[in-house]
Amino acid sequence: MSSPLSRVNSSAATLTKNRTEGSVTPASGMCVTCVDGCVGMCEIGKSAYRGHEVIYPQPFGVITTASEKQYPVDYSHLNIMGTAVGAQGIEADSDKAIFPNVNLEVHFGNDNGIKYRLPWIIPGIGSTNIAKNNWEGLAIGSAISGTGLTIGENVAGMDPQAVIKNGRVVDTVDLKRRVKLYQDYQIDGYGAIIVQANVEDTRLGAQEYAIEKLGVEFVELKWGQGAKNIGGEVKVNDLKKAQMLHDRGYVVLPDPTDPAVIKAFERGSFREFERHSRVGMVEEEAFAKRVEELRAAGAKYVSLKTGAYRPVDLARAIAWSVKYGIDYLTVDGAGGGTGMSPWRMMNEWGIPPVELHTLLYRYAKRLHDKGAK
Ligand code: SF4
Incomplete structure (x- = not known):
């Protein structure tokens, strides 16, 4: 018998377990014998009397967390195919192709002006304590490595010391600290500190504040908390x-x-x-207008983050990114984060990463073949 893809009704993430571990009904995750008088250690039992505690992975605020669903194909099934002939990132010369000489630098964005020494980005660490408490390591490490670090949602709105006048952010402590720490360690313009926004951040003018007062050049739009069509909690x-x-x-x-x-x-x-936080209601006109507003406020680069949506939303994201000159698009596999997405959604929502990124390649290729840049 094949094992189920999803493990339901008990998980370390929700601090739940079965009474009859090892004898569990695959479809429901319930014990094969659910006995009268059980205190209810499983998700069904616990949610009956401590409902909300079973929605989000626990303990809240001090974890990073990831899905435990076993897809038929995931990135762990893929290997890198090296070759005996030639080299990439270095000259094909045995004396030059040594480890410290390898060049992994990437340049991207509409003007090719974003430059990273290493080809990765931390895609959105927001107002949770786990982000705040580890910011020195994240910011300094990313800055000296010349890679990108994205400040997630609600950092200004959740800051008790932020000054808000007429509904707009005019000063902050936390957002300022996060940006400055990165900027202080940035070397030769490599890497980028990026400020995301959700509905509330946009209403509070958090990105305009970051651009005008903190010297942030790079901002990111988002289509929902945790790259899903949900609000965050x-x-x-x-x-x-x-x-x-x-x-x-x-x-x-x-x-x-x-x-x-x-x-x-x-x-x-x-x-x-x-x-x-509220769910963003995506409309093309409003999206185009927001990109314009951010550019008018002084944003040099604007990115979009999308993730666990249906295929048409991925197509929409990539088509609009091309149409409105977005500098880069993040397509999040959405299987984990700092714990602000409900545990079931982390496991059961959207297209699995390998299939999602396969679709992304196909859509991008189709646009490219039609002459899009
Ligand atoms: S409530 Fe039922 S299914 Fe849940 S742990 Fe107890 S016996 Fe098992």
Whole structure:
């Protein structure tokens, strides 16, 4: 019997397990005998009495996390095909083709002006504590390596010390620190610090602030939290902070300005608010307008990040990127992150990475064959 692709109803990510480990019904993940009186250690059991805790991978804020779904083909099944003839990234000369001489530098963007010493990018580390607490390593490491680092969503909006006037960001502590740390260690213009935005960041003018006040040249548009068509959630265990986020335009549940909710929180009836960000509703006209606005604000480079959507959305992303002169497109396999996507979505949402990137190649080739650049 083949093993199921998905492991459901129990995972270290949701701190759940089966009572009859080793004898589990594949379709539901339930114990083959679900016994009356079980305390409910599995996801179904735990969600019956601690519902929300089973939605996101745990413990929140101090993890990075990734899907455990076993696709028929994934990147671990692919090997690199070396060759005995010739060389790439170095002259085909035995005396020159030694390890420290290899050149992995890449140049890209519409004007080919983005230059990385190494061909990778960290694609979006946002307002979670795991990002904040490890920022020195991420920023300094990326900067001295000459690679790209993307500051994810909500960093300005979640910063209690940010100054917001008339609904727009005018000063920050966290975003400023993150950008400056990277800039201070950047060498000879290699690499880039990139600032992402979701619906709330856009309303707060976080990218305009980053461009105008922090000298950021590179900004990224995003079609939903975690490269999926969802909003992001964080837990807030402080009433004042929940009220501040509510004032800044976030959806905070339950309403922290409602006197009955305040009383219930102070009584200890519940201990955490949920801060949700909104789902972006993608329309071509608005997308084109936003690209124009960012360029007018001074953005030298504009990128787009997409990911776990259906094929037509990937086609849309690549077609619009070409049409509106996006400098590069990130297509995220969406199988992991800093834990702001629901655990089931990390496992069960969108096209698996190998197939997604195969489609990307086919769509790009089709446009290229028609003369697109
Ligand atoms: S509630 Fe049922 S399925 Fe869940 S762990 Fe207990 S016995 Fe197993």
